[in-house]
Amino acid sequence: MKIELLQQPDSTIARITLNAGEEIVAEAGAMVAMSGNLQASTTLRQGKGGGIFGGLKRMIAGESLFLSVFRSPTPDNTLFLAPKMLGDMLHYKMGKSGLVVQAGSYLASTSDVNIDLGFQGFKSMFSGESIFWLDMGGHGDVLLSSFGAIYEVPVKGEYIVDTGHIVAFEKTLKFEITKPPGSSWLSAFFGGEGLVCRFKGNGRLFCQTHNAPAFGQLVGSRLPPI
Amino acid sequence: MDIDIRYKPSFATIFLTLEPGESIIAESGAMIAMDAALTMKTEFNGGFFSGILKKFFGGESLFVNRFTNPTRKSLQVVLSQSTIGDIAEAQVYENNLCFQPGAYIASTPDIKLGVRWAGLASWFSGEGLFKLQASGQGTVFFGAYGGLTSKQINGDFIVDTGHLVAYESGMKMSVKMAGGLLGSITSGEGFVNKVTGKGTIYLQSRSIDGLVQFLSSKV
Numbered sequence: 342m343k344i345e346l347l348q349q350p351d352s353t354i355a356r357i358t359l360n361a362g363e364e365i366v367a368e369a370g371a372m373v374a375m376s377g378n379l380q381a382s383t384t385l386r387q388g389k390g391g392g393i394f395g396g397l398k399r400m401i402a403g404e405s406l407f408l409s410v411f412r413s414p415t416p417d418n419t420l421f422l423a424p425k426m427l428g429d430m431l432h433y434k435m436g437k438s439g440l441v442v443q444a445g446s447y448l449a450s451t452s453d454v455n456i457d458l459g460f461q462g463f464k465s466m467f468s469g470e471s472i473f474w475l476d477m478g479g480h481g482d483v484l485l486s487s488f489g490a491i492y493e494v495p496v497k498g499e500y501i502v503d504t505g506h507i508v509a510f511e512k513t514l515k516f517e518i519t520k521p522p523g524s525s526w527l528s529a530f531f532g533g534e535g536l537v538c539r540f541k542g543n544g545r546l547f548c549q550t551h552n553a554p555a556f557g558q559l560v561g562s563r564l565p566p567i
Numbered sequence: 568m569d570i571d572i573r574y575k576p577s578f579a580t581i582f583l584t585l586e587p588g589e590s591i592i593a594e595s596g597a598m599i600a601m602d603a604a605l606t607m608k609t610e611f612n613g614g615f616f617s618g619i620l621k622k623f624f625g626g627e628s629l630f631v632n633r634f635t636n637p638t639r640k641s642l643q644v645v646l647s648q649s650t651i652g653d654i655a656e657a658q659v660y661e662n663n664l665c666f667q668p669g670a671y672i673a674s675t676p677d678i679k680l681g682v683r684w685a686g687l688a689s690w691f692s693g694e695g696l697f698k699l700q701a702s703g704q705g706t707v708f709f710g711a712y713g714g715l716t717s718k719q720i721n722g723d724f725i726v727d728t729g730h731l732v733a734y735e736s737g738m739k740m741s742v743k744m745a746g747g748l749l750g751s752i753t754s755g756e757g758f759v760n761k762v763t764g765k766g767t768i769y770l771q772s773r774s775i776d777g778l779v780q781f782l783s784s785k786v
Contacts, residue, residue, distance in 0.1 A: 563775075
């Protein structure tokens with residue numbers, strides 16, 4: 342399987358070339374175009390993170406209940422995948438550590454990647470984030486999407502990210518929700534930064550430069566009420 | 568201080584490296600990530616009353632955050648805006664710079680931000696009754712929806728309403744119709760903004776008003 346990202350960072354689309362017997366699972370609605378030979382079906386997935394319960398859990402995490410599966414019966418078939426919003430995509434190869442993905446950022450993964458619902462504790466609820474994150478394991482390729490460009494931070498020690506700008510992070514990183522360093526709790530609330538995520542450890546962290554809810558609020562607050 | 572604005576023009580984001588002892592003032596909510604060793608302090612936007620003025624008339628927030636590097640090595644802070652679009656930096660010395668409400672993102676510590684009366688003409692052209700003005704000496708960062716283009720003008724220059732992001736102070740603004748009465752209505756240009764003076768102006772290639780108008784008709 343070959344995965345290429347085109348038109349980065351604002352109108353990113355993934356061009357995936359599949360060999361005979363390969364398959365890829367994608368968020369419902371992500372397919373833009375594909376070879377006529379590809380077999381598309383809908384699944385709730387079997388095994389870990391699959392089934393009805395897995396699907397419902399994905400829904401809780403802000404993902405779709407169903408996933409689409411694209412299987413290539415013949416060599417050299419092409420599939421184009423893209424998210425709905427403007428923005429970037431990230432191609433991540435699963436390693437040993439596992440990946441925690443912000444709800445809503447998942448786009449696609451190869452069939453040996455497990456998707457499960459991770460519970461990051463009530464602390465993340467206060468940060469304005471969903472308390473549920475996707476917990477990805479296994480091996481293979483993962484495609485994530487964002488609003489804004491995605492950039493990688495190789496965390497060694499400590500790093501701070503505003504909640505709402507996290508796309509994904511490796512499970513070797515621990516995080517806590519806290520106030521920004523040097524500020525009081527009062528200023529954390531009035532300063533507009535609110536709470537931040539403090540990452541600790543060594544691992545890769547992926548951030549997005551913009552935040553869809555913030556832009557939605559900016560435009561949405563000026564739209565006429567329905 | 569090392570300034571690197573990446574992902575221009577659609578997702579422009581400021582990657583700022585602060586040397587030991589340096590600091591930067593940023594609009595509340597602009598910080599998206601930073602090294603954990605930086606400190607953040609929340610302040611009134613230029614004093615309490617000035618802060619209130621800026622909040623209600625300058626389209627800015629009551630508070631700003633000051634990020635300081637108290638360590639002995641270079642540290643990074645990443646700043647962005649809530650709208651997608653371009654970000655520009657401008658040097659301020661004798662030329663004070665005025666902003667459309669909401670455009671300001673960050674500035675070096677020696678920049679003073681104030682609110683000035685912009686006049687009815689400015690309000691009429693969609694730029695607000697008051698304007699935010701940066702004075703002092705240093706660098707200021709501001710953002711737009713769409714791409715940013717700077718233009719040196721000398722004399723009269725016409726800008727469509729909602730597209731003027733920043734301009735050097737001392738310029739006069741007046742509102743006029745794009746053409747004759749009929750022409751203004753039929754061309755879709757309506758009222759335009761006439762800027763008169765000498766200096767630099769900054770234009771945004773799209774306007775949020777335009778997006779809102781388009782979406783409103785689809786809701």
